[in-house]
Amino acid sequence: MKFERYGAGIAKGMVVTLKHLFRHPVTTQYPEERLTVSRRTRGNELIWDRERCTGCATCAKSCPQGAIRIVTSRGEENDYIVEEFRVDSGYCIFCGLCVESCPYEALFMGYGYERARYRRRELVLNKEELLTSEKKQPSGYARPKVEAALPPQTLLLDRDGVKK
Ligand code: SF4
Numbered sequence: 208m209k210f211e212r213y214g215a216g217i218a219k220g221m222v223v224t225l226k227h228l229f230r231h232p233v234t235t236q237y238p239e240e241r242l243t244v245s246r247r248t249r250g251n252e253l254i255w256d257r258e259r260c261t262g263c264a265t266c267a268k269s270c271p272q273g274a275i276r277i278v279t280s281r282g283e284e285n286d287y288i289v290e291e292f293r294v295d296s297g298y299c300i301f302c303g304l305c306v307e308s309c310p311y312e313a314l315f316m317g318y319g320y321e322r323a324r325y326r327r328r329e330l331v332l333n334k335e336e337l338l339t340s341e342k343k344q345p346s347g348y349a350r351p352k353v354e355a356a357l358p359p360q361t362l363l364l365d366r367d368g369v370k371k
């Protein structure tokens with residue numbers, strides 16, 4: 208009690224400050240510097256495989272947010288034709304339930320994370336916007352084969368000059 212009165216608390220605080228003063232900074236200068244995200248990241252852009260999708264709508268039924276809208280028509284071979292497949296990513300909470308529930312592995316979480324928009328309506332993804340492209344690739348979340356092909360995540364502790 209007496210000892211604390213003589214500034215032991217301040218001394219302890221200063222020791223912590225000094226320890227951190229000489230550590231290599233771990234901040235990242237985004238957007239100039241980008242880290243590689245986890246292979247299983249649930250990025251804010253769903254990706255849809257038109258060829259695999261049967262229009263069963265299991266994904267839409269699994270979505271707790273009601274963010275997926277699917278409209279189908281009957282095909283000639285008694286199959287479904289997907290007329291509309293729309294995801295309102297403004298309502299999506301990126302839980303991944305739609306991806307996990309798809310019986311045909313036709314839906315993927317996105318690997319990207321830069322989809323900030325000024326207007327909510329720009330967050331609605333239609334059929335064309337849900338397809339994969341050069342700028343848009345699927346994440347390995349619930350898709351082990353995709354995961355195996357992605358690069359390992361950058362961990363702050365692995366970076367050059369950072370003390371392990
Ligand atoms: S990730 Fe979750 S909230 Fe988003 S569309 Fe899929 S099920 Fe719905």
Ligand code: SF4
Nearest residue numbers: 260261263264266309
């Ligand atoms: S669950 Fe899969 S196959 Fe069924 S509609 Fe959704 S994406 Fe298509």
